[in-house]
Amino acid sequence: xxxxxxxxxxxxxxxxxxxxxxxxERGPVCQHCSKLVIDISKLIGHYKIALxxxxxxDINITLNKDNVELICSRCHDAIHKCYGYNQxxxxxxxxxxxxxKNTLVNQLSSYGDMxxxxxxxxxxxxxxxxxxxxxxxxxxxxxx
Numbered sequence: 001x002x003x004x005x006x007x008x009x010x011x012x013x014x015x016x017x018x019x020x021x022x023x024x025e026r027g028p029v030c031q032h033c034s035k036l037v038i039d040i041s042k043l044i045g046h047y048k049i050a051l052x053x054x055x056x057x058d059i060n061i062t063l064n065k066d067n068v069e070l071i072c073s074r075c076h077d078a079i080h081k082c083y084g085y086n087q088x089x090x091x092x093x094x095x096x097x098x099x100x101k102n103t104l105v106n107q108l109s110s111y112g113d114m115x116x117x118x119x120x121x122x123x124x125x126x127x128x129x130x131x132x133x134x135x136x137x138x139x140x141x142x143x144x
Contacts, residue, residue, distance in 0.1 A: 122141055
């Protein structure tokens, strides 16, 4: 993925020539899914050894054809988990106090998952104690 430190590389003549030569050499085919890519602007040069601020000036990394795979934008998005390829879960927590629901969700969830605690939503909206749930706010809480 193009990041701030690598922006200059992707507009350089050396990178454009490397990418073009790889397309000529390997053909316009995704090296992950083996699909033919008609529009070569959708064929992305993906680094096997990821670029970092520490190696961006090392031409053995940045301009090494053995370090670059040609992949389609769909496979690239899946590798980097972006544009709909996120593998995150949503947990809705609701139930009796002290039933272990938060403990279970904390054991199952991972970084980036969404945890929606209905009790805390009631508390936030109503300003009441954690387990005081005014019935008139039920529609608003569940609508969120």
